[in-house]
Amino acid sequence: MMSTFIAAFVVLLLFFLLMSVGYIIKRKAVEGSCGGLGVLGIEKACDCDDPCDKRKRRMAESEREAKLNQNRII
Structure with missing residues (x-):
């Protein structure tokens, strides 16, 4: 029982680590693909x-x- 929990936690941690490396390299946020x-x-x-x-x-x-930005002089 405890080994299953630890294995699931390690897999989840690895997943988040890989996502963060991908974000750092591409500088692109995670986004959906279905529209x-x-x-x-x-x-x-x-x-x-x-x-x-x-x-x-x-x-x-x-x-x-928006009105303030539109009427801004500088």
Whole structure:
């Protein structure tokens, strides 16, 4: 029982080690290969007609920042 746990832990540790080496060499983040939500026709993570208050605040903040950046002189 304990040897199975140790073997599984070592395999998992080896997997993470190899992933980190791949990231260090390629400098590219791990990403999905299936296209994610775009395949389903959903263009954004929150596809609600009426977003929640937290989402509305984030959207308003990003619009405000975009306007500030657009009107910035320097």
